[in-house]
Amino acid sequence: MRSQATGSAAARVTAIRLLLLLVLAVLAARAGQLSTVNPDAVDQGNRQIHTRIKIPGARGLILDRAHRALAISVEAPSVYAFPQLIENPQKVAKNLGDILSLDPTALKKRITSRSGFTYLGRWVEPEQAEAIRALDLPGIGIEYEPRRTYPTGPMAGPIVGFADIDGKGVRGVEQMMDRWLSGEPRTVAVERDARGRVLSSDSVDPRQTAGGDITLTIDAGLQAQAEALLTEAVEASEALGGVVICIEPSTGDILSLAEAPGFDPNHFRHIAYSKTRSRAFVDAMEPGSTFKAFLVAAALEADVIRPETEIDTGDGWVRVPGKTIRDHHPYGVLDPAGVLRFSSNVGAVWIAQRLGAEAQHASLLRFGFSQSTGSGFPQESNGILRDWRAWKPVDQATVAFGQGLNVTPIQLAMAMAALGNDGIRMKPRLVAAQRAPRGEWETLPIRKAGRAIRPETSRTLLKMMQSVVSSEGTGRQAALAGVQVAGKTGTAQVLDQETGAYSQDRYIAWFAGLAPAENPQIAIVVALDQPMGKHHTGGAVAAPLFAKVAAAQLAHQGIMTKPEPIPSIKVPIWVAVQERINARKHAEKEATLDRSPRAAKKPMQIARSRRTRRLRPANRHVAAPQPARNTGLPPVAAPPPTQRRVGPALGNETASRIELASVLVPDFRGQSLKDARRIAHQEALEVHIHGSGSGRVVGQAPAAGTIVMGEDRVIILSFSVHQEEG
Structure with a gap:
């Protein structure tokens, strides 16, 4: 047991x-x-805890010839999501929809239909970003990315163009110079916990990857004046729109180019793409009787006619196979200047028949018609001019007075400029200089397109064209006091696309001219699209507009001392950039009012009112920037390469009203709050803080280099939140 x-x-x-x-x-x-170690599991964990976001590089600056900002890049907040980490999509969509004013249903669908990183809102307002950040929603984060901003709003909108939400230029100069302006994309590493909450982000200075800068030939002040005058003329004539181009004949520089209607590139997402084109480069139309100037030039060049040649226009009509061509009145015998002065169609046909179709066509090609001007502007039209071998007799006759072919306003402007440049046609220059990141300004070359006519032919023709602006000429309303003008009117019938016939009540009113006629400094082309008012001819509605624009341009060059009065234009306050030396002189003048030793030692006193105001940058305006005097390109006082961006667009802020002389805004970026306040105090500026005020300044409004004065001496600074204040 x-x-x-x-x-x-x-x-x-x-x-x-x-x-x-x-x-x-x-x-x-x-x-x-x-x-x-399980590599797959580790990789999955890393993907869950770390991610990388690709941010477009900041684009370079677009400046006018006086270095006033036309396009800048700012750092704007965008909202993103990691849908796989969102616990309650319906609740998140509701919260975000309320803040972003978006449809919660659409947001929920976007969140639930994707598994990886996705943007929910690009370029949101700072207040919206702060509200979303305060919710601390799992899977939702905020990241700053470059946003293209156009401080001058609609001014020169069709020329400057715009960059899309991904930072790619898609219109105008933004597209033309896209490769130069584009910055290098940067990858931002974002660390987040298992709930998707952002813990930290790489601190990358966007200036390190920013694109190159460019300076345009356009002067913002002259541009604003031209746009004001064009708008006034369009409204007075009840036209659908219009174009005014001012060229410097000897260089091909575009001094101003106004278009109506224009558009504000800041709001490109709400504008039809077709309405953002530059009609001056893209739209081709019949030039009407402005073409008679080039016909006479060709005939003089070929020695077919001379200034004293007698041209019998008979009773004011001529028959060509297939058409009877008439004048408004019978003019009898005219010389070539008379054909231009009275704009005789019969006289033009007489000259064309003696010149011959081949020579007539070849001359138009030498003036640059039916081909690109060489501007490099995106989508530029070549116009339409059929080969002379396809012409019938009626085609040769109608082309003589600008019918049966299409040209762009810029083609006509460059051809007219050639008449004022001893017959040499230049390529239009819109970009005057460029600067690589952290580099020096490089002036771009002036380029010749070729010779159209001999210098003596050009001078003879200009004398003839002066008679157009005489008291009996069709362009008499283009005359300027004390300055001789050479020009040509045009009234082109609009072709009805439905019937294929020319309209009897729709016209393009033209005037193309040069001044001063004896030594042209400007060539201006005016086109008004279908004026429906009491008058519709080029001499009645386009010539007066030429006179006003020419007066302003010549006064800028010191040629006229009493230009036509120019209406004031309203643009955002920080666009009113003035020359720094003028601001300094004004401040020094104020300081000399009290020369006592005590006054010399005490700091500048700032007068403040007790009232406060709401600062609305988009709605506060001042007079347009004044044209900058001829200082050469590029300007000596160019902003340093580091001045590339300002802070995000800010909402309504409260600031004290300040009255004082003008001051140049310093660059506060990279400064601590303490240092920023010290610099602001030295410049007699008031600082308003956006956000916590901790870290370093990453954005400011207005931008560095802007002139502010009076009650606008308030600087809004935004700070980084991931750096320690030094």
């Missing part, structure tokens, strides 16, 4: 030992499994 009991006990001990060994083996195996 004892033997059996002992054996049973031994069996139990053995079983227990085996069980313990089995448990230990299982635990060891599990420990080994846990200690073994």
Whole structure:
């Protein structure tokens, strides 16, 4: 019995030992499994905790010829999501929809239909970003990315163009110079916890990856004046729109180019793409009788006519196979200047028939018609001019007075400029200089397109064209006091696309001219699209507009001392950039009012009112920037390469009203709050803080280099939140 009991006990001990060994083996195996690195699991974990966001590089500056900002890049907040980490999509969509004013249903669909990183709102307002950040929603984050901003609003909108939400230029100069302006995309590493909350982000200075800067030939002040005058003329004539181009004949520089209607590139997402084109480069239309100037030029060049040639226009009509061509009145015998002065269609046909179709066509090609001007502007039209071999007699006759072909306003402007440049046609220059990141300004070359006519032919023709602006000429309303003008009117019938016939009540009113006629400094082309008022001819509605624009341009060059009065234009306050030296002189003049030793030592006093105001940058305006005097390109006082952006567009802020002389806004970026306040105090500026005020300044409004004055001496600074204040 004892033997059996002992054996049973031994069996139990053995079983227990085996069980313990089995448990230990299982635990060891599990420990080994846990200690073994699973690359897939680690990679999945890294993807869950870390991610990288690709941010477009900041685009370079677009400046006018006086270095006033036309396009800048700012850092704007955008909202993104990691849908796989969102716990309650419906609740998140509701919260975000309320803040962003978006449809919650659409937001929920976007969140639930994607598994990876996705943007929910690009370029949101700072207040919206702060509200979203305060919710601390799992899977939702805020990241700053460059946003293109156009401080001058609609001014020069079709020429400057715009960059899309991904930072790619898609219209105007933005598209033409896209490769130069584009910055290098940067990758931002974002760390987040398992709930998707952002813990930290790389601190990358966008200036390190910014694109190159460019300076345009356009002067913002002259541009604003031209746009004001064009708008006034369009409204007065009840036209659908219009174009005014001013060219410097000797260089091909575009000094101003106004278009109506224009558009504000800040709001490109709400504008039809077709309405953002530059009609001056893209739209081709019949030039009407402005073409008679180039016909006479060709005939003089070919020695077919001379200034004293007698041209019998008979009773004011001529028959060509397929058409009877008429004048408004019978003019009898005219010389070539008379054909231009009275705009005789019959006289033009007489000249064309003696010139011949081949020579007539070849001359138009030398003036640059039916081909690109060489501007490089996107989508520029070549116009339409059929080969002379396809012409019938009626085609040759109608082309003589600008019917049956299409030209762009810029083609006509460059051809007219050639008449004022001893017959040499230049390529239009819109970009005057460029600067690589952290580089120096490089002036771009002036380019010739070729010779259209001999210098003596050009001078003879200009004398003839002066008669157009005489008291009996069709362009008499283009005359300027004390300055001779050479020009040509045009009234082109609009072709009805439905009937294929020319309309009897729709016209394009033209005037193309040069001044001063004896030594042209400007060539201006005016086109008004279908004026429906009491008058519709080029001489009645386009010529007066030429006179006003020419007066302003010549006064800018010191040629006219009493230009036509120019209506004031309203643009955002920080666009009113003035020359720094003028601001300094004004401040020094104010300081000399009190020359006592005590006054010399005490700091400048700032007068403040007790009232406060709401600062609305988009709605506060001042007079347009004044044209900058001829200082050469590029300007000496060019902003340093680091001045590339300002802070995000800010909402309504409260600031004290300040009255004082004008001051040049410093560059606060990279400064601590303490240093920023010290600099602001030295410049008699008031600082308003956006956000916590901790870290370093990453954005400011107005931009560095802007002139502010009076109550606008308030600087709004935004700070980084991931850096320690120094």
